[in-house]
Amino acid sequence: MENVNFTLNLFIEYLQIEKNYSEYTIACYKHDIGEFFEFMEREQIEGLQQVSYSDVRLFLTELHQRKQSSRSIARKMSSLRSFYKFLLREKIVLENPFALASLPKKEQRIPHFLYPDELEQLFVVNDLNTAIGQRNQALIELLYATGIRVSECCNIRLSHIDFSVCTILIYGKGNKQRYVPFGTYAKEALERYIQDGRQQLASKAKTPTDILFLNARGGALTPRGVRHILNEVVEQAALSLKVSPHVFRHTFATHLLNEGADLRSVQELLGHAHLSSTQVYTHVTKDHLRYVYLHSHPRA
Incomplete structure (x- = not known):
């Protein structure tokens, strides 16, 4: 060959x-x-x-x-x-044998998301007197506040954050830039971590970095590291759930739509190139509406 x-x-x-x-x-x-x-x-x-x-x-x-x-x-x-x-x-071949092949239809998977009480359990288990606890709190607050992808989260630099207007410059797929807002809970957690915990972690690094989230040795936190942290936090919270970084993204989108946000705005915040990628969350909100109906209507 x-x-x-x-x-x-x-x-x-x-x-x-x-x-x-x-x-x-x-x-x-x-x-x-x-x-x-x-x-x-x-x-x-x-x-x-x-x-x-x-x-x-x-x-x-x-x-x-x-x-x-x-x-x-x-x-x-x-x-x-x-x-x-x-x-x-490149004229390496004369024809594309895959051009005629029909792609199998993707099954539409309903995204798994967290309910507010489950989120609350994750937000209260971190020890805010430690550098690791402060980092973990800032991490999960930011994932939920912004709905960013784990790769985007690991690439955030200190210079990308503007606390005066509570926005972060995010580099998404294809290096496309977008500004994403965050709220007061995330702001408080980020400020605490940057002023205290991050400095402690950064002091252990061989080479200085302005990457926001650091590991225990002071190096840049990786997507794999984020998944490991979430597994630990879920275990501490005694939740029998599998929570990945993408579950926070699903939760962010679902909660926004449940509270009346329009699909186009959610698309913009998530950094989706196509509206069809965001429309999957409308299935989740239909489930939510049915849940509300069954638990609220006297004759449901």
Whole structure:
């Protein structure tokens, strides 16, 4: 088989430089395309030019047999379609066998969110006399106050925060910028952490950084670190829930819509490029309306 890895590296360069995709998105592309390369080896397909539409159908069948979700399959097919589109542009192949493949319809998953009483339990367990407790409190207050993605949260620098108007400059997908407001609870938690806890953590660092959220060694907190912190906070709160950073994002959007915020404004705050990405939350608010009806109407 030809040197497919060299071709993949060209594509990754294109995603980084021309498309300005995030590291996470690029990692997904690499994983999806790498999986197809393994399939090519098993099927003894000599090179990218030799892949046919029947090979694509066989690959699809294999993914279904492995019980992969339609959402996961759709992403893989989309990644490979983009990869071959790039190969066509660069004249590495003569046709795109993935262009004819129909993508499986993604199942519409209703986002999981937290109720106010569950949130309250998370907000009261952190020891605000410690640097770690102050950081954790600031972290969960900010995630709920803004609905930002975990990658966006880990990239916030001190210079991005404007306390005078309570806004943060966020660098989202494709490095797109947006300003996101935060409220008084988040402001109080952030100020306490920056003035006290963060300084304690920063003193342990070998190299100074102006990244907002730091780990116990004074380095920048990673998305994986944030997930670990949330697991610990949930355990301390004795909640039998699985709470990821994205659950805070879902909760932020759901609570705004439940309180009457319009869909376009929520789209802007979340940094969604398409309104359809935000519309999934309307299903949640319908559930909320039914809950209110059943618990409030005398003859429900």
